[in-house]
Amino acid sequence: MLLHQRLREGQREYLLLALHDPLPQGCKPVDAGRGWTLERRLRQLAQDESNLRTLSTLVQAHGPLGRHATRTPEDVVKQAATLLSFGHLRLVLAPPPERYGAPAFPEEVPKQEPPVTPEEDVTLRLQVVDDASDGPISGIKLRILFADKTEKEVTTDADGNVNLEKVPRGSFDVLSLIDGATLSNSVAMVRTGGPWSGQKPSKAGTKSKATSERVLVKVTEHRVIDGETMDSVAEMYDLTADDVAQFNWETTDPAEVQQRLEISVGCTMKDEGGKFVFSRDDDPGILYVPRPVALSGLAVDQSHILRVKRARRPQPFSFSV
Incomplete structure (x- = not known):
């Protein structure tokens, strides 16, 4: 930990x-x-x-x-x-x-800054699009933290947009919400910037339709080692074993999870109860762990484009002929 x-x-x-x-x-x-x-x-x-x-x-x-x-x-x-x-x-x-032998120095008192006042003409504009097709990504759940310490949870609409009116001036931070994330419904950050999707035609000459609901995540590859378990790996990332199983295989059923540990992770060793345990010799020995995407210091008075791609998925083994 x-x-x-x-x-x-x-x-x-x-x-x-x-x-x-x-x-x-x-x-x-x-x-x-x-x-x-x-x-x-x-x-x-x-x-x-x-x-x-x-x-x-x-x-x-x-x-x-x-x-x-x-x-x-x-x-x-x-x-x-x-x-x-x-x-x-x-x-x-x-x-x-x-x-x-003496008390610590007194805590530094932060300087008082003037309160940030919302102005009616300030609108936050943010869009999530596919980096390759420029198609909007709908259903992305985000938490936005404003300069006045207020927060708001939002979801991108059918055009991949978030539009919030009358927000506090200054900068804001964005954190993706990853509840319900799986490898099949997740997208990963590629970069920020580029033209607004509604202003740029797709390669076919028409605007791409929004995708189905997605979850914005950072996918971490965790290489298992001797002595680790599903619980210990999940705890390392402040998750539960069910969270990790659901993300990797879209199931939390114990029997199905055991089957996936053998097929997808390559586990070969079992404990006294007959359940698979991790070893550094497992091949490929990889678990995929979802983490939220965090972006800080975005200016409210600018439009922001988040460009994403499908999250990395485990690749099947291939053998040369």
Whole structure:
């Protein structure tokens, strides 16, 4: 588990907890702010190499980029800020170690910023389209966090659009909701930008029809090792074993899951109860894990295009003739 990671700032020490983790004794929650206030604070902490490694590890497990993607310190700060803003992680102040012989420095009081006032003429426009065909993707469920700390859950319409009127000015963050995700109904981020789908004809000369309901996810390939189980792998990503089974094989039936572990993951070893267990020798030995896509710092006064493709699917083995 990547919980209880520590960040240090002088004599102060912070813990990063998951949303439902109990508050350790002696610790107190920290209001780290939102938006630029939060990013500025994390940027200061990330100047310490040890803190930057800690944040990078958390972003690797929970962020929208791939396991081997290259991240700049600025990328790490922005993704960590998004995870904290949406409540996936909490920052708490640990009690001062006794060896210091003095209380920790008082908590920094964030500067008061003027309230963000909504203006009637500000409209948030966002569209999700297929990167290859420019066809709109309907049914994508998203959570939007505004600069004034309010949130709204939205779903893309038949034209792949989200249009919200009279929203707060400034930037906003987006998090995809992945309930019900499977490999067959999932799409993955490719890039942002490009022309609005309604303004660009398809290759056939007519606008593509919207697809059926999809789920926007980041798909993580997890290579199983000795001693892991479905439960332990799921727990590593804050999911349940049923979540992982449903995403990979669209079933949670125990007998069917066992069959898929043998056929799709290549399990050969069983425990005393006759259930398959993981080994580093399993071939291909891969489980696919869904993670939400998080985008931060999008400007309200600009239109945003999210370009996606079908999520990666396991490929059948092929043999040369």
